[in-house]
Amino acid sequence: MISALKSSLSLRIVLMSMGFTLVFGLVLLGVMMHYFTEQHQRQFIAEQTAINATTGQMIDLSLSHRRDALTQFTNLLLDDGGQLKPLDELQDLLDERIVLHHLFNGGLLLLDADAKGLVDSPIVPDRVGTDYTDRSHVQWVQQHRQPLISNPFIGRRIQTPIFIVNTPVLSQDKQLLGFMIGIILLNQDPLLSQLHEQFKARKDRSFIIDPAQKLFVSSTDKQFIFQPINDWLDRSLVQALDNQLSSGKALSMNAEPIFFSAYPLQNVDWLLVSIKEARLLHQPIYHMTLQMSLIGLLMFFIGLPILYWLMHHQLRRLRLAAHQLKQMPYQPITIEPKAYKQLDEVNQLIQAFNQAMVEQQAQQQKIDQARQEAEQANQTKSRFLAVMSHEIRTPLSAIMGLAEIGIAPNTPAEKQHDCLKKIYLSSEGLKELLNDILDLSKIEERKLVIQNQPFYLQDLVEQIDSQYRDLVQQKGLVFDIQLDPSLSAAYCGDRHRLLQVLNNLLSNALKFTEQGAISMTVEATNHADSNQAWLQFSIQDSGIGMSLSQQKNLFKPFSQGDDSISQFYGGTGLGLTISQDLVRLMGADEIDLTSAPGQGSCFSFSLPFDICTQAQLAEAEKRIALSQTRLPNLQTLKARPINILIVEDINVNRTVLSEGLGRIGFDCYLAENGQEAINLIQQQPIDLVLMDKQMPIMNGFEATAAMRKIKPDLPIIGISADNTKHDHFLAMEVGMNAFLPKPINLNQLTDHICRLLNLSAIQLDDDEANQLTPEENLRNPLDTVGALGHYAGQVDLYHQALKQFRHEPDLQALVLQITELNALKDDLSIPSGELYQRWISLAKRVHRLRGTCAMIGAQGLSAWLETLHQHVRVYQLPQANFIDYWQEAVQQMQAAIDAQLSE
Structure with missing residues (x-):
C-alpha cells in the first residue's frame, strides 16, 4: 500500500508541494525577517532622530531662556544715571531673584568693569574681590560685548563641573560697566537630569558632549560627566561623531553593535547623542519571527493531509481527461459550458487556451495601434525638431551676424545702435517662440491654471x-x-x-x-x-x-x-x-x-x-487706474537719490539691470551673492533690493530671510529664471514683496519698484521713437562722408562706384519682381515649388542691393530695403504703397548722385 502511494502521481505532487512549500516558507520567512528588521531599524532611527531634535530644541530653548533672563536682569542693575547701583542694593537684587537661582543652580556673580567680583548670591568665600580677567569667557565678552554660553569647565571655587552664562552690563551709551554671570552645575541641572531620565525609561543611553574638548557635558551615567569621551566610547562611534554623522550604526566599548543618533545644539557647540543596543532593538523582531514560525509549522502539518486528499481527488479526474484528449484530433477543442453541470479540469484548460488566443489577438491589435501611435509621435517629434531648428536658427543667425557687425572695429555708433535694435527684435521673436513651447508643455502636463x-x-x-x-x-x-x-x-x-x-x-x-x-x-x-x-x-x-x-x-x-x-x-x-x-x-x-x-x-x-459684482467692478477699475498712471521723469519726484541693490551672480545680468535702472534715474549697488548683499544693506542706505534666487555661498531665499531680521520693512523683489507656483510660494514665505521671472521686463520691474516705494509709475523712453523712419530717410538719401570710409578716402574710386550704381538695373527689376509676385501669390494653380523659387530670387536681389547701398551710403534706399527684407524673410510683401515710396527714394538717390558727381 505504501509503495503504491509513493508511485502515484498524487503522492509525487504532494511531496513536491511539501518541499516547495517548506523552502518557500523558509525563504519568505528570511526575507520578511530581513525586511522587518530593516524597517524597524529605519523607523527607530527616524523616531530617535525626531526625539533628539525635540529634546535638543528643548535644551536650546532652555539655554536661550537662561541667557535672555540674565540679559534682562542686567537692566535692573543700573540706576537712573545709567551706572551700577550701590553694592547693598545689588546684593539684595541678586538674593531676591528666586527664578534666576532656579535657572542657575550654581549661583550668580556680578563683576565690575575690571572683571573683579562685586557681589554674589549665594555668597561663596573668596569670589567677591577676585580678579577674573584671566578667564576666557570674560575676555570674549569684553571684546564682543555679547552674551556668551561657555564650554564646561571645573569651577575653581566649588571644584565641580560647571558651565556659565556671561552677559555684559552696558550703559546707555554702550559702555561696559560689568559682567553678570550665571553658573550651572552640570551634575545637578534639573532639565538635563529630567531629559536623561526620559531616555532611561526607553532603555536608551544619552549624553551631551563637547566636540571641541572631547568631554562629556552631561549623561544618563553621572560618572561620565566631564570625562574624556575616548575613555568611555568606542573609536568607531567617536569617529562617526567627528564626521558629523547624524545617525547610524557603531560599536560599544564591549564591541557590541549599537545604533546612535546625534543632534547639534544651536546655542552652543555641543552634541546631543542617544544610543540603543542592537539586541534590544531586535528583540521584537525575534519574538515575531518565532511566533510566525510556530504558526507556519502548525498550519503546515494541519494542511498536509487536506492537501493530499484534495490533490488525489482532483488529479484522478485530470488523468481521465488527459487520456480522453489523446484520442481526439490535433485541433482546437471547443466545449460548450452549458452542456455540463460543472466544467472539469480539461475543459477549463481548453477554454483557457482559446480565451488566451482571443486575448492574444486583442493584445496584438493593441500593440499594432501603439506602434502606429509611436511612429506618429516620432514623426511629430521629427517635425518639431525640423520646425524648431529653422525657427530658432533664423533669428539666432540674425543675432550672431548683427553682433559680429556691432563689435567690429571702427563700426559707427549709429550702425551699432541699429544692430542692437535688430538684435532686440530678433530676441523678442525667440522669446515668443519659447513662450509658445512652454504654454504647450504646461497644457500637456495639465499645469496651466486658468485665472478668474x-x-x-x-x-x-x-x-x-x-x-x-x-x-x-x-x-x-x-x-x-x-x-x-x-x-x-x-x-x-x-x-x-x-x-x-x-x-x-x-x-x-x-x-x-x-x-x-x-x-x-x-x-x-x-x-x-x-x-x-x-x-x-x-x-x-x-x-x-x-x-x-x-x-x-x-x-x-x-x-x-x-x-x-x-x-x-x-x-x-x-x-x-x-x-x-x-x-x-x-x-x-x-x-x-x-x-x-x-x-x-x-x-x-x-x-x-x-x-x-460691484466689488469686482471696483477692483477692475482700480487695476486699470493703476496701470494707466504715468510720469515723464522720476527725478521730479525724488527728494534724495533712490538706492537699489542688485543681487545677481551673473555679471552680464547685473550690467543689464544696472544700466536700465540707471537710465531711469535710480542709483544702483551690486552684489554677487546673498552674503555680500547682507553686508551692503548694513553699510549703505538701500531703499529696495532685487534678489536673484539661485546664487553661490548664500541663495536669494536664505538672504531674504536674514535681511528680514535686520530690516523688516525693506522692500525685496525676487527674480529668477524659474517661474513655478512653488517658487512664488517660497518667495512669499521668506518675505519677498514680489517675484518676477527672467528675462526681466524693465517696464514691469519699474512699476513694481514705484508701487513698493510709493512713487508714480514711470514711462520709459521709447528708443524706436528716436529712430528715423524710411520716409524721414528720404531727406538724407546719400551719406557721402560715411561712404568714403569704405573707399579709403579715394574720391575718384567712390565716384566711379556712384556712376555704376546710378544705372543699376536691379533698381527697376526689383519693382517688376514685386509686382509679378503680388499678382501670382494668390493664384492656387501655380505649383508651390515655382512660387518658392520666386521668393528666393526676390530675397537674393534684396540682399545684393542692401550690400551695394551700404557701400555707397544710400541711406534712403537702405531703409526701404530693410523694410522689404523683414517682409520677404517671412514670405510676405510690404504695404501697397511701398513701390511709390521706393521709386521716389530711387529718384532722390539718383538726384543726389548727380549732384555729387557735378561737384
Whole structure:
C-alpha cells in the first residue's frame, strides 16, 4: 500500500508541494525577517532622530531662556544715571531673584568693569574681590560685548563641573560697566537630569558632549560627566561623531553593535547623542519571527493531509481527461459550458487556451495601434525638431551676424545702435517662440491654471483695436470690430488667456489675407442665467481659405494645413493648437471653423463668463487706474537719490539691470551673492533690493530671510529664471514683496519698484521713437562722408562706384519682381515649388542691393530695403504703397548722385 502511494502521481505532487512549500516558507520567512528588521531599524532611527531634535530644541530653548533672563536682569542693575547701583542694593537684587537661582543652580556673580567680583548670591568665600580677567569667557565678552554660553569647565571655587552664562552690563551709551554671570552645575541641572531620565525609561543611553574638548557635558551615567569621551566610547562611534554623522550604526566599548543618533545644539557647540543596543532593538523582531514560525509549522502539518486528499481527488479526474484528449484530433477543442453541470479540469484548460488566443489577438491589435501611435509621435517629434531648428536658427543667425557687425572695429555708433535694435527684435521673436513651447508643455502636463479675475470687455476690445488696426490698414485691408450692445461692461474670467487666443486668430487672419477685410464680432448667446453669460467670439477674414483636408490637420501641433503653406507664409503651427487647448480649459467645447479655398475663413468659439459684482467692478477699475498712471521723469519726484541693490551672480545680468535702472534715474549697488548683499544693506542706505534666487555661498531665499531680521520693512523683489507656483510660494514665505521671472521686463520691474516705494509709475523712453523712419530717410538719401570710409578716402574710386550704381538695373527689376509676385501669390494653380523659387530670387536681389547701398551710403534706399527684407524673410510683401515710396527714394538717390558727381 505504501509503495503504491509513493508511485502515484498524487503522492509525487504532494511531496513536491511539501518541499516547495517548506523552502518557500523558509525563504519568505528570511526575507520578511530581513525586511522587518530593516524597517524597524529605519523607523527607530527616524523616531530617535525626531526625539533628539525635540529634546535638543528643548535644551536650546532652555539655554536661550537662561541667557535672555540674565540679559534682562542686567537692566535692573543700573540706576537712573545709567551706572551700577550701590553694592547693598545689588546684593539684595541678586538674593531676591528666586527664578534666576532656579535657572542657575550654581549661583550668580556680578563683576565690575575690571572683571573683579562685586557681589554674589549665594555668597561663596573668596569670589567677591577676585580678579577674573584671566578667564576666557570674560575676555570674549569684553571684546564682543555679547552674551556668551561657555564650554564646561571645573569651577575653581566649588571644584565641580560647571558651565556659565556671561552677559555684559552696558550703559546707555554702550559702555561696559560689568559682567553678570550665571553658573550651572552640570551634575545637578534639573532639565538635563529630567531629559536623561526620559531616555532611561526607553532603555536608551544619552549624553551631551563637547566636540571641541572631547568631554562629556552631561549623561544618563553621572560618572561620565566631564570625562574624556575616548575613555568611555568606542573609536568607531567617536569617529562617526567627528564626521558629523547624524545617525547610524557603531560599536560599544564591549564591541557590541549599537545604533546612535546625534543632534547639534544651536546655542552652543555641543552634541546631543542617544544610543540603543542592537539586541534590544531586535528583540521584537525575534519574538515575531518565532511566533510566525510556530504558526507556519502548525498550519503546515494541519494542511498536509487536506492537501493530499484534495490533490488525489482532483488529479484522478485530470488523468481521465488527459487520456480522453489523446484520442481526439490535433485541433482546437471547443466545449460548450452549458452542456455540463460543472466544467472539469480539461475543459477549463481548453477554454483557457482559446480565451488566451482571443486575448492574444486583442493584445496584438493593441500593440499594432501603439506602434502606429509611436511612429506618429516620432514623426511629430521629427517635425518639431525640423520646425524648431529653422525657427530658432533664423533669428539666432540674425543675432550672431548683427553682433559680429556691432563689435567690429571702427563700426559707427549709429550702425551699432541699429544692430542692437535688430538684435532686440530678433530676441523678442525667440522669446515668443519659447513662450509658445512652454504654454504647450504646461497644457500637456495639465499645469496651466486658468485665472478668474474681473476685466472690462471694452478695454480688451480697445487694446485689440489699437494693436491691429494700423497693421491691417498697412496691408490695404478693412478692419471692423462689432460689439453686441446688450453685453455687460465687465466679466470675470482669464483676460490674459482670452487675449492670447484672439491675438493668435487675428495674427493668422492678418498673415493669410492680402485683400478684403478682417472683422471681429463679440455677442451674447445666453441670457438665462443672471450670474453667468456665454459670449461668442468670431474672427472673419477674406484670405486664402482652406479645404476640408487642410482643416483636419489645422489644430494639430506644427501643422498649417499642409507644408506648402508653411513654406509660403512661415510660422511654427503652434498658435492654433495652443488656442484650441486654452478655450477648452476656459470652458468651451472647441474652436469652430468655417472655410473654403479662396473664400476666407471664420473662427468662432463660445466661452462662459461670470457677471461681475460691484466689488469686482471696483477692483477692475482700480487695476486699470493703476496701470494707466504715468510720469515723464522720476527725478521730479525724488527728494534724495533712490538706492537699489542688485543681487545677481551673473555679471552680464547685473550690467543689464544696472544700466536700465540707471537710465531711469535710480542709483544702483551690486552684489554677487546673498552674503555680500547682507553686508551692503548694513553699510549703505538701500531703499529696495532685487534678489536673484539661485546664487553661490548664500541663495536669494536664505538672504531674504536674514535681511528680514535686520530690516523688516525693506522692500525685496525676487527674480529668477524659474517661474513655478512653488517658487512664488517660497518667495512669499521668506518675505519677498514680489517675484518676477527672467528675462526681466524693465517696464514691469519699474512699476513694481514705484508701487513698493510709493512713487508714480514711470514711462520709459521709447528708443524706436528716436529712430528715423524710411520716409524721414528720404531727406538724407546719400551719406557721402560715411561712404568714403569704405573707399579709403579715394574720391575718384567712390565716384566711379556712384556712376555704376546710378544705372543699376536691379533698381527697376526689383519693382517688376514685386509686382509679378503680388499678382501670382494668390493664384492656387501655380505649383508651390515655382512660387518658392520666386521668393528666393526676390530675397537674393534684396540682399545684393542692401550690400551695394551700404557701400555707397544710400541711406534712403537702405531703409526701404530693410523694410522689404523683414517682409520677404517671412514670405510676405510690404504695404501697397511701398513701390511709390521706393521709386521716389530711387529718384532722390539718383538726384543726389548727380549732384555729387557735378561737384
